[in-house]
Amino acid sequence: MACMAFKMDQLEDVFSESLCVERRINDTAAPHPRLSQFKQRGGQSSEDRRLNKLDAQKKNRLDYVNKARCLAEEDWSNYEENEDEEDMDSGSCSKDARHKNRRPRYYRNQLMLSEWLVDVPPNLAMDWLMVPCPVGRRNLIVAAKGKTSSYSKSGYRLSVFPSLLPGGCRKHKHNNTDYSLLDCVFHEATQTFYVLDIMCWRGHPVYDSDTEFRFYWLQTKLSEAPELAVQSSINPYRFLALPSYPCNPSAIENTMAKPPPFEAELDGLLFYHKKTHYTTGSTPLVGWLKPWMLPDMLGVPVPDSIMASKPHGADLKPPDPSMDAANTVNIDAEAGDTKCAAGGRDERIKTLDS
Template sequence: MEELSSAFTSGLGFESKEPTVQSHSSLHKVKGSGLSSQEERRRRNLQLQKEKRKDYLSQVRKLVESDDEGIEDDEEEMESSSTRQRRKQGCKRHMANQLMLSEWMVDVPPDLDDNWFMVACPRGRRCLVTTNGGTTRAFRKNGYCFKRFPSHLPAGKRRNRSGDSKPVILDCVFNEAEKTFYVLDVMCWMNHPVYDSDTEFRFFWLQAKFSEVPNASEISDINPFAFIPLPCYPCSKSTMESVMGREMPFKADLDGILFYHKQTHYTTGSTPLVGWLKPWMLPEVLRVSVPQKYIDNKLPEEPWKPPNVPSEMECSTQESTTGKQTEEHAG
């Protein structure tokens, strides 16, 4: 059992956990009349997901079999065919709002050290990536397909017909300059949905499955964009400071830190079980030291602490006073 635990921890990119009681913060707290605290909503969401049962295989088929009919309007000439336009709008409806979005970490979880992971997130465009029938597609949060290309992912290229019927669904951050999709999470791998698996398993599964397709991380004619799974770490103060003090596992600028509750399933829309902080917020909110370069990157109009939002509905827009948090915001 100890060997299995060690292998599992190594596969996730964890470091040895230290018995500290220092906590951190998560993305979007709701305050106001009639609204419970963020911590109460976390407990409620964890309980509700135990009671939900869903046909996730049907969900996978809906996502990977949608006929997107090309990329979005602002990147191609307008189609003259009304039929094709209707198909594109139908695909947009199917693919929109399929990502699990974070909230500002306003209430620091009391169990942050024991029950949460942190993921350093590069700057880029948050997107959903699917493979099916030899084609890889990337979709914006609003459902528009902005990339179609071959890849070394299962069912991602036509030269591997045997795997065309075994699709993949990934939650990614796309950095155009690096030609790289940084993979945050996995929802399905080779027709095996893991939506209802907890974060701990999904992150282990993500690292394990990408180790089986090493070519997916290399840019080539057959694989024009790299796919790099991001590592996660435990949330002890010493580990946080160690991660922030070293070089990030990506060339892109650091956008912020995502915090995932270990037991949360992959649910669409915003959730208090996934938190978000900008790098310069860590000292103020979590008492975690960060290099001076992250403090210097803060713009004058940006706050030192995560802003409160007036309602839960506003959380799902992922817009706030901390700068761009629309399509370019990873959280």
Template sequence: MEGLLDSLSTGLRVTLDENSSVTPHPRFSSYKLKYSASSQEERRRKFFEDQKKKRCDFIEHARRLAIGAEDSGAAKNDDEKMDCTVSRPRVSTPRIYKNRLMLSEWLVDVPEDFAENWIMVPCPVAKRCLVVSSKGSTRAYGRNGYRIASFLSHLPGGGRATDGKYSDFCLLDCVVSDVHRTYYVLDVMCWKSHPVFDSEAEFRFYWLAEKLGEVPELQQYSDSDRRYQFVTLPRHPCTSEAISAFMCSPLPFKDELDGLLFYHKKGHYFEGVSPLVTWLKPYMVPEILGIAVSEHYLQEQPPKHKTGLKEKLEANRSRTRGKLKEAQPSTMDCGAEKTLAMET
């Protein structure tokens, strides 16, 4: 049954985004998936070209997201404090917050400039969301555009007692851990009404750390008013030494490690799947990057992925060798074996 489900999930893909991380990694799938390292590199090159040509009114775009439809995706007469067991029919409302986050591709092809121009961000096990603060409240929206939380915060525009103007607003790309009442901030799209969609990732990360550091109250949470804390995640260079050191060290957060995100330093914030942001699960790191990880990460590997890439390649060679032996006359077997031995 598991094999049938895997076959359906790979055969009936509804996304047109190649190497999207919502589908199985092509080099770890139980079934043959077509992938091309050159195609991923080509998409990166095209993205950079599109970045140079793209012109957009990001100020107006950010303002609409912040104050355009605060209750978008929520049912009418929604009471946030009431947890009903019988659900009412959902009222159809425009979901302007749907698909507003930048999503990653699987890291299939390791770029030649990986160590120089890429940044690694460890991601804890948590729920991905868009955080919007404006008009004295803070709201979190899931990838489907529905509101998942509403609370007060010290983000600009996110609470009644925050510094700055009431008209200030923020847009943050986060993952939220309800267990530890923490929003881990992956990226920033807008801070205090200043959009940075078209800024390079390296600057966005620097600016995010600076701005969050200016508001120490953000690193505190309160049970009395359901206040969550907002913290940044560590950023590391994509050198073998830095990644190896992180994978063999204690985690910098309380939640378990979900995976590693890799951002190109010069990539802009793009709504949708971007080849300038890639992703690996911890157990994939030795196979893709050739970097050793702690044993407990390897134990998290699903049973259907236990056969690694090297074993799969060897199995393919064995099948090819067998087919050649069957197809060629017996007088040519020795020569064929020698040729195959040289290739392996």
């Protein structure tokens, strides 16, 4: 069944790519817009879209508790889809037609996806965090009702297994009330789920928390459960949190000079805006670069071993002045204090733990 779901997911990805009339802006499924052999489109700058997205998240808050419960319990009878969560490739299909095959659609587009980092954000060092990402397959992990399920980006269930995540194993205490939702990259060779982000832990959703808090919460909760990092009969896959780093040039250069903080091969780098909430679908508030792109995009040198992976002829064009005139960048500025305010963080922790 898992193998069939995997093949169906692959087929759907191929069909969606071939039938899509117009890709999302800066879609990572396409080549980087600044590769020399591709013409960059005009339109709204990435920075304008980032600011609009930050403003919109203040106004449009979903019922995160209800959403997390629906994902955990597979009960969508009282859930109304947000427009952003509906199938973006549905074309002219009516809403009734889209709801016929309803179950897999609910688990589709539930992950926060990146865009190519085309325009370097102002105050990159101050306002962003970098997460090295291993090679693997992106998965939504739902631990609830005594079992753990992994779903593809397209919403197909790939596997069901026990885990020591809250709610993920029948032997777990309070498995009927606890549930957890994680955004992971699965590396098959090491049977490991590398955790990128956290949406819910033990029934407490953190969708509407900013990136700094979610990353802190993720590291804290996984460190409190070291058994998740060990394979066993009731935890057949390891769960390891991916670290984040400041985005000043020296920190990026030092990170690239060291081996990846995981056993898998380094695939690329995700750049998260510190203030973004966890929003489903692609967002300009999460950027993506391949490691060999760092010298051209950020002016950060990387080891020769990384540059050796650069495809032949894959030279990036310099930024378009007409697109970036309003986005003057000074990434050499040292970052300020990147820690959460202790008082506010402790208050938030107390609320979630109560």
